[in-house]
Amino acid sequence: MNAKQIIILIGPPGSGKGTQAEMLADKFGLFNFETSKIIEEKFKNADSSDKVITAEKENWKSGKLVTPRLVFEWIIDRVKELASEGKGIVFSGSPRTLFEVENELPIFEELYGRENIRALNIKLTEEESVKRNSKRRICEKNRHPIPNFPEFENIEKCPKDGSPIITRFLDNAETIKIRYQTYLEETEPVLAFLKEKGYEVIEVNGEQPIEKVFEDILTDANLQM
Ligand SMILES: [Zn+2]
Known part of the structure; x- marks a missing residue:
């Protein structure tokens, strides 16, 4: 497997995409790009007198998404660093919005090459999402x-x-439902966009044991050492 590639995992909260990303990162030596970690760090280190950041932080805490432009800038800075180090990346929290994918994909393609970008959709129902996340x-x-x-x-x-x-x-039920709805409204269009651009989005059943989901990912995305 080409080390310098991008794997994008997309799925609702609780689909286990973070766990799968970690497993893929371990197996193939990819950088596990955790957008949520970057966002949390930014908010943790934020100046509390900064009204824009404070408002963003409140939104984010209630289960909504951070303003795409801001997240986009944080992500691209990091991706450029990784690309220059020759590192492959697995994403499980980005692209999370149509705005993100429209802006990020051309940069990903330029840095990594279209043929080295793979997208997977880990599917999970709302009911199962609430059950898992609670x-x-x-x-x-x-x-x-x-x-x-x-x-x-x-x-x-x-x-x-x-x-x-x-x-x-x-992780309370109401917040999880908001996050699931946010996923449907904001993140699912990312899948449609990728298909429109000619990418094959590989669908994986997330309602299976972790090891089985991982196996399906490796097989269906044709990922080999
Ligand atoms: Zn730990």
């Missing part, structure tokens, strides 16, 4: 997602770094 947990140190599967139910420390497990404040 119990969703992450580790404190590196925000590793702790999947909502029986084998992880009783763990109290992150299997990867030993840090405590915390529950995200976003």
